[in-house]
Amino acid sequence: MSTLTYQAIISERNGQGRTPPDLKAIRPKFAVRDLNFWYGKSHALHNINITIPENTVCALIGPSGCGKSTFLRILNRMNDLIEGTRHTGRIELDGKDIYDTSINLVSLRRRVGMVFQKSNPFPKSIFENVVYGPRVAGLRNKAKLYEICERCLRNSALWDEVKDRLNDSALALSGGQQQRLCIARALATDPEILLMDEPCSALDPASTSRIEDLIFELKRQYTIVIVTHNMQQAARVSDVTAFFFQGNLIESGATEQLYTRPTNKQTEDYITGRFG
Secondary structure (H helix, E strand, O other): OOHHHHHHHHHHHHHOOOOOOOHHHOOEEEEEEEEEEEEOOEEEEEEEEEEEEOOOEEEEEOOOOOOHHHHHHHOOOHHHHOOOEEEEEEEEEOOEEOOOOOOOHHHHHHHEEEEOOOOOOOOOEHHHHHOHHHHHOOOOOHHHHHHHHHHHHHHOOOHHHHOOOOOOEHHHOOHHHHHHHHHHHHHOOOOOEEEEEOOOOOOOHHHHHHHHHHHHHHOOOOEEEEEOOOHHHHHHHOOEEEEEEOOEEEEEEEHHHHHHOOOOHHHHHHHOOOOO
C-alpha cells in the first residue's frame, strides 16, 4: 500500500472530526528511557526510547516476533510473571519509574488495564464479568456495583445490546460483543491507561469497526496503547505510531508523519508492504 493511500485514509479520518491533537502540547503519560529487556539470555528489546502522550492512541506496529507485545506487557509489568525476565532502563508513568520499590504492583495494574488478543470472558453472567474487579477489591454494595456495570457497558458501547439480559452468560455473546465486554471489565477498575493486544484480530469487519469507533471515544478519558498488524487500522485510530523490528524501535512519531513522510527507509518499506 502506498503512502498516498495512507494519506487518503488519514484525510478521511480527519474529515470525520478525528483530527489528531497537537502532540507537543500534551504532557507525557509514559516516558520510556534506554529500555532493554531479556527473557533469560534472549535479548528481546534493545535501547527503547519513546514518549506516549496522555489521552492519545499509540499504535505499535511491526512483523510478528519484533517485540511489540513484550513492550506492551512491560507497561503494566505483566512480564514479571515470567520466570527469568529482567530489564534495564526506566519506564516512567506520570514521572515515576514503575519499577521503583515504592510502587504497589496491584495499584499499578489497576491504573494500567489490559485487553487481550482473544476475548476471555469469565464463565459468569454479563453483570458478574463487568463487576469482577470491584468485587475482588472488596466492593459489596449492590447499587454501586450496578452503577459501575451500567457505566462501563455504556462506555464500551455495549449497554443497549445487553441491558435486558445482564444475568445471561457472557459466553452466549458474539465475538465482537465479548471483546467489548472485556473492555468494559477493564474499565471497571477505573484505569488511566488501556493496553490492547490486537483486540480486533479475531473479529469480523463490522465488529472491528465498532471497536475502532470505541477506541476513538475512549481516548477522551484514557491513554490507549494498541498492538496491531493491521496497517490501515493503525492509520485510522492512532495519534502516535511506533515501528518495531527485531527488538528495536526503528521509528516513532505522529501517525500522519510516520505513514506519509517516514524518516527511515526501513519504516517506509514495511508500511508499504515491501517486507513484513
